[in-house]
Amino acid sequence: MTTTKKLTDLQIASQAEMKLITEIAESAQIPLDAIEQYGRYKAKIDTTKISGSALGKVVLVTATSPTPAGEGKSTITVGLSDALKQLDQKVIVALREPSLGPVMGVKGGATGGGYSQVVPMEEINLHFTGDLHAITSANNALAALIDNHIHQGNELQIDPRRIIWKRVLDINDRSLRNIVVGLGGPMQGVPREDGFDITVASEIMAIFCLATSLENLKERLANIVIGYTYMKEPVFVRDLKVEGALTLLLKDAFKPNLVQTIEGTPALIHGGPFANIAHGCNSIIATQTARNLADIVVTEAGFGADLGAEKFMNIKARQGGFAPDAVVVVTTIRALKMHGGVTKTNLSEENVEALINGIPNLEKHIQTIREFGIEPVVALNRFVTDSEAELITILNWAHANNVRISRTNVWEEGGKGGLELAQQVLEILEEPQNFAPLYKTTDSIEEKINAVVQRVYGGEGVQFTDQAKKQMAQIEQFDWDDLPICMAKTQYSLSDNPKQLGRPQGFTIIVREVIPKLGAGFLVCLTGDIMTMPGLPKEPAALRMDVTEDGQALGLF
């Protein structure tokens, strides 16, 4: 027998020989007094003890529209970093923190795969250093303080029917989407309609990821609009005088987390908003800290370029005051075949026609990056089922269309499998780019949404529900419209209909609600049926999880 059983991601991660986190810190030139260890292999960084002038270049990794075939964006992000390190670059990878919702639901893990993972995989996927819990606590403390204010006399005259602040949990729990609270009589609070979002959709998560300092964090928290009075005037967190308490609950979480890749590249993992229902990027404080320390920062934004990358460019880069210096678009032949009409069960069969039919999805995402003034490189994440004919098809297409493309094999080989990609990225970093956001914040809300719908999604235009129209009028009335927009849209399609794969044409986007997030500094636009609290599938990943008697995790993938 010469075949070996393929190891799972958790097995590979468990077998990795990690360096002590103090060694990783030293290799990244982080002074030891800036390091607060969480066990041997995790640490928080006191950023006030890091000097530097944030000159590191930023490589953004994005992808085609996700399919059940898997694209491997985190895997490529990690593998590319390791490859750059092999090429003697001073590099740090900056990622988002996993949410327990998908971990317990479908995914089982969100830390890359194979030999391109961040470790300790198990701890990062479970509670890590508690940042998401701190955000959940702050969010729900605010909710309790609001309801308590009303119960105790309602001095601010908050209208219980017009509270827009929702509670959150870091779990997929559809039963909490629409609830009624405060039942049971006068001693049990004021009855009203309410609902829970998942923590990663919370405005506090967005604030946490966009704040540039502790002071700025507090200022942003104070600016949150929690609802309206009976006179329809906005009520801010600063009116409740609890921004200090919320900042206190967040102050330790706000320090970026240091871990390592399997190959020992320093990794900052901090903040974790989803890209479909939130802005989808790791924290600015982590990205800037990485730029203080390294010459190249490799970072990813969630889901396809229509979601995470669009928001990286229009929200994060704008608020952080930097520009992406290179963009990688990850795809796989399998994923493109699914966009071309193949079902998951038939993916192993060669199907050049389906591939050709699916390439327009990739084409649109490339075009999107070009809209922002950047020339991307495609990372083709290799799978064993890819046929030679399929491979030639996509390479020929790229050549014919002047698209840079690079085959990668980082799942199996780690950084070595990404050397060609790394070389191409280094070339791009030497070239001038002409980055610009897609719209000015002073454009009208409708103009801003149209810019994204037409130039990123490839749609015709946008329709608004009556509720959205009312909300937009109110936002304009309060002069809150000079802000970027944060689209909440299904990740599966460029349109707002998750069933339309590939590159849909001629569609319009329906904006259901427009919600002001003044702390985060953007306006959330809910489109289609997108839910800010996911549900669990019929067979949740939790059913496969276990712990051995000696404390080893099982069933994380």
Next chain:
Amino acid sequence: MTTTKKLTDLQIASQAEMKLITEIAESAQIPLDAIEQYGRYKAKIDTTKISGSALGKVVLVTATSPTPAGEGKSTITVGLSDALKQLDQKVIVALREPSLGPVMGVKGGATGGGYSQVVPMEEINLHFTGDLHAITSANNALAALIDNHIHQGNELQIDPRRIIWKRVLDINDRSLRNIVVGLGGPMQGVPREDGFDITVASEIMAIFCLATSLENLKERLANIVIGYTYMKEPVFVRDLKVEGALTLLLKDAFKPNLVQTIEGTPALIHGGPFANIAHGCNSIIATQTARNLADIVVTEAGFGADLGAEKFMNIKARQGGFAPDAVVVVTTIRALKMHGGVTKTNLSEENVEALINGIPNLEKHIQTIREFGIEPVVALNRFVTDSEAELITILNWAHANNVRISRTNVWEEGGKGGLELAQQVLEILEEPQNFAPLYKTTDSIEEKINAVVQRVYGGEGVQFTDQAKKQMAQIEQFDWDDLPICMAKTQYSLSDNPKQLGRPQGFTIIVREVIPKLGAGFLVCLTGDIMTMPGLPKEPAALRMDVTEDGQALGLF
């Protein structure tokens, strides 16, 4: 000017010169490879790397019924430990973890006071090492998995009207006591009545504190009853097959936390159930670890001896297989004066008569400890307002009634202020005790409750609501009655009426509900109006909290 402004607990704690947690570990003979650092001053302990045979003696600190005057039980527990250390004893203090509910609500902090505190005070009071968050996550993951099971076809035929598993948050939030979930149509789950408890009342918190190993933790989680089928048969966590996932979420939290007192005594702080709505003791795994390492373990149980101490004796000691070797009953002249009828605003005036009227509360708690076969010592926690006449009154009373008593001044002096108490404790530890729980688990439920009501509360007997009677019949039908009981009762009175201070007589206790907690291994009896989710006061402590620009906490007390 010779007067100095009195420092707050937070100021004293912030000025304390802490030793590195590795030094504390070394002083406690904890091998360094058993230590997982959380910053410089906190660590988790891998108990599998600690040898020893749990021979350390156990000193339990309890108190008179709490009043707004404050008794200082945690302060005495810490001060006594420091005093024992000053007397060259090998001592560890074992405490509960604070809940964010009271921290944000009334208390502002729960780590002792003055020069008898555990540190880092601020971090212990906020998120600490995330244990309560892990428990919240596990609890709510289970809730989501139950509702998802029903939504996805309900193979187990769970009756949505008969689910007894509630969601939890570590916050005081009265609006979540009674809610309706699953609204919004067929895609949003199954509508049903539900409610949130505070995390410290969760059965998972009780299991966490009573489990003797990781394996035992999983076994107990599997045994949780989450509700009943349409055929009224019980549904267990093991039927849902998610005990592995829940154990995975708890496995790191299950390692006890090591910190230090201001005087450098090692402190294990782990688990934190409230004593009014839960069993009120820190974890068995921490207590046993401390007994493996030290000759004396000083530990506290929540609220008065009618609550925490009763449950320490009847539940924790029984399940842990050890006995308390000495018991300290903490009281203050101020508190006894309140039990004697003085209002909080008049406490500074001398009032010997009120003191005499209040002493029966102390008398009952002493009698309670004697009921368990142990002769206690009273720790009189000194306040500046105590008059000489008041002091003589209580000392004379103690002398006349053969009660050991010791004046302490640990808030101001640290361990030095508790040396006399420590000497008395050491004497008691040399004496034989005749500890026995108050009832056999094989007694009927009614007999067990009566034993506690009559011999601990000093009441006449117990009345059951119709609901409680039905629940008891069901518990007997399923043969679940061979378990200790966990009374949920107001902490303010020996009776179930919080307004009856002092030593009420001739009362009966009304048991509203009897809820089986088979994972924890006890039956919860809800009495009077006790709530398993507290509310916030009119002026929550959160309003006073803040963070300075350089990250210093303000407003924790």
